[in-house]
Amino acid sequence: MRRLVVACLAVCALLAGCGTTGTGSPLQVTDTLVAARPDRSPPTGTAPAGTVLPGPPADLSAFDPATHTLVLAGADRPALTLIDPRAPEQRSRTIALPSPAAGLHLTGGTVLAALPDHGSVARVDLRSGSVEHTAVPNRPVDAVETNGRLVVARQGSKDIAVLDGGTLVRTIGGFNGPARLLRQSRQEVLVLDRLATSLTPVNIVTGDKGAALRAGEGATHAVTDRYGRALTVDTRGGEFLAFATDPLILKQRYPVSGSPFGLTYDPTRDLAWITLTARNELVAYDVAGGQPEEKHRLPTVRQPEAVSVDPDTGTVYVASATGRGIQVVTV
Template sequence: MGWVRTGGARSVAAVAAIVALAGCSTGGEDEAAPEVVVSAEVPAAPEPTASPAGEVSPAAPIDMLAVSAPGRTLVAVETDRTRLSMLPLDDLAAEPRTVETDSEILDIHTAPDGAVLLALDGAVGTLDPENGEIERIPVDGRVTAVAALDDGRLAVGVAGDDADGGSDIRILGAGGDVEATIGGIASVDDLAVTDGRLTALDRTQTSVTEIVVDEERLGLALRAGEGATELTTDHFGRILVSDTIGHEVLVHTTGDLMLRQRFPTGEAPFAVAYDDVHERVWVSLPGTNEVVGYDLGTGVGVETERFTTVRQPDALAVDPESGSLIVASATGDGVQRIPIGRP
């Protein structure tokens, strides 16, 4: 996996009814008739009734996590989303290095070179985890998602300012110049790059849409459950989406965007991460303060492990070398490392 992204903008808690895709479309006049759905809320966690598994280190409330593999650095976005904490992946109890941003962070991804990309208001921020410096690439608009393409360019989701609230995806060249603008999507809440292909998650339509970058257009769009919230990728090129309202995980492949698997989890799955070492997808269940691991090798998710977590486990990450699971609490109950045995 070229990047790790396990948090997300937590503004999905809107309870207003919105329009979603009923099936799939190609952006033309033959689109399926829409239906009304409700955006998923972040599940509220109860007070813990059992001790968390593994080791827990003190930490501020954390909303998002990313791992910069070259320097083995864990980067955490605190819940006010204007402060970053950087920790050595091998010593989560160490004193964190911190850096402030001048606007809210709505998305975080790790580029292949280890730089951490930040979606900001009016810019993409590039954080160097080694020195904590952030370089800003100006963007006209509020950036909601960002990802690095395989050729070094950046794909950036930008919130719309028109009456319909439509968003667009912009492709930025090496100097930050806009090389392409692709519209027609309601909201760009996350972006995934797999096998050179770009896919967008739209929470307001609970859908995933392929982005045909070379042709500057939207491709196939698929409904993603009843209330899609988070996504991640794996080294097989799959896109894994948590459906918080539908209590499922959805597994998509790209090329021709296709739903390959869907399987039930416990109530209201939220954060999702993939362990390439042990071939497990991890899903957090904030409503029960648990995290569950699934093996996808049989064509359907088979539960392999279940652990008690810190309270409100809203963000997950995986140590790319050991496969240890990192869980962060959004209520300030700490950051947790859970060692995972070899299969």
């Protein structure tokens, strides 16, 4: 028995040491953290499903049902492109920004665009096109609003900033690469850290952080579904993950080959749409059951990095990051 106890203690010490080597993070074992990136797409061999509208290169997109506006952003374009898919013959609107956007979040007819190179978060009214800026230093990469406060993921200071009326009221640190924020409640957000490839619940009122969970080998995008879960794509590991959030527990893990990257969720049909950049494909999984069930698989435009959906009609919009257009698919 004594030998068994000693052996167990030795193993525990070894595991603890492995979990904290280098970075001090229990989720990483290396000093060199690299965020996952989408695979480069091959030339398209099959015509994209649906129709293709002209559009600029885009690696971010969002669809606002209230104004029926598709919002597009590109890593190299200091502007947002606004398109009404109902009237493709009309010219798209271009909203100039001081620098490219790194994150988009819709909030009641407006879109929040984090501008890391400008050190601000832009609030764009989708009806009027007016823009208001809130100064947020240290490279903001994503922003959401909850309980009347602006919550911002900051790459430069590796933290989450909470602002009230434009005034910084709290910072929550201890991250490696906070990249995406999911609003969970009036007091809590979920932080996707692309470098640590983890999810962490954060209380923005108290500043408390919950226990983080590893999200595969290289998580890149996450959304919430109508069941309160966090749906995540592991681009490096080729998986689709579903986490319950109260408490944070991994509930589903499903293989998705082809470099899954873009992700959106249709709450009306319980479909998670994922783009596969290595295959120029779009796949939809029904997530209402005990495990994801594939419902659709369609060819896309080349380098499909951004996808969004109209929850009223089920129409899906896929944007090419190389400027091959905006694909419109109705299934």
